[in-house]
Amino acid sequence: MVKQGQRATSKRLKQIKQIRxxxxxxxxxxxxxxxxxxFMLVRYGLTLKKKIPQTQTQTVQRFLQExxxxxxKSNVNWSIAQVTTAVLKQLxxxxxxxxxxxxxxxxxxxxxxLMKELPAVPLKDRLVVTDxxxxxxxxxxxxxxxxxxxxxTTLGGNPQLLQQVAANKVMELQASLQLxxxxxxxxxxxxxxxxxxxxxxxxxxxxxxxxxxxQLKF
Numbered sequence: 457m458v459k460q461g462q463r464a465t466s467k468r469l470k471q472i473k474q475i476r477x478x479x480x481x482x483x484x485x486x487x488x489x490x491x492x493x494x495f496m497l498v499r500y501g502l503t504l505k506k507k508i509p510q511t512q513t514q515t516v517q518r519f520l521q522e523x524x525x526x527x528x529k530s531n532v533n534w535s536i537a538q539v540t541t542a543v544l545k546q547l548x549x550x551x552x553x554x555x556x557x558x559x560x561x562x563x564x565x566x567x568x569x570l571m572k573e574l575p576a577v578p579l580k581d582r583l584v585v586t587d588x589x590x591x592x593x594x595x596x597x598x599x600x601x602x603x604x605x606x607x608x609t610t611l612g613g614n615p616q617l618l619q620q621v622a623a624n625k626v627m628e629l630q631a632s633l634q635l636x637x638x639x640x641x642x643x644x645x646x647x648x649x650x651x652x653x654x655x656x657x658x659x660x661x662x663x664x665x666x667x668x669x670x671q672l673k674f
Contacts, residue, residue: 485578486578486579487577492524492577492579493524496524496573496577497521499569500569503569503573504566505517507565512672514665515555515558515665515669516559516566518665519543519558519559519566522547523539523540526539526543532581532582532583532584533583533584533586534583534585534586535585536567536570536585536586536587536588536589537587537589537593537597540594540597541597544556544597544598544601548608549608551666551669552666552669553605553644555669556598556601557641557644557672558672559598560595560638561674563591563594570585571588595634595637598639599630599634600626600630602630602633602639602644602647603630603633606647607626607629609648609650633647642674645674652666654667
């Protein structure tokens with residue numbers, strides 16, 4: 457008959473082997489591409505969200521959601537510059553200027569999150585982040601979008617009429633919103649003096665978020 461000490465030792469060794477086996481399985485486990493967005497949002501909740509001001513966490517989350525929507529689905533090489541540009545073009549006047557201010561204020565943390573977390577997603581074909589946006593590049597991107605959004609707003613959101621606006625006018629307005637290597641948000645606030653109009657067709661949660669976002673001061 458096995459003594460109690462021997463039995464306990466044998467049981468403990470068996471438990472260790474089971475734990476190691478479970479870990480090996482978890483390391484090899486992959487997720488489907490359709491689970492990518494959910495996986496990244498969980499990671500956001502566990503990491504980046506804690507570094508963002510509470511009044512801005514939902515805005516950053518919605519930016520990440522849209523970023524993942526605009527990201528290429530048939531290519532594992534993802535360009536932060538290209539996807540971010542696509543997001544801004546897609547959203548344009550659907551969000552108040554404060555959306556871009558939140559993005560600017562938290563960009564370094566957001567980009568660091570994307571560069572660290574995307575390649576670590578356990579997909580069968582791992583993602584590769586091909587570039588990053590410097591603060592100056594982001595400033596140029598955001599100021600151009602702000603200028604574009606202003607003309608779109610004054611033209612009733614009509615992209616066809618926007619094409620009739622001379623490119624130099626957009627560039628002049630863009631330049632006036634910049635102060636050295638960053639955006640002068642007081643000038644932006646003065647430019648978009650009309651209250652932001654929330655789309656009533658949006659769901660209740662989105663309307664509440666947009667209303668709160670449009671009241672942020674920078």
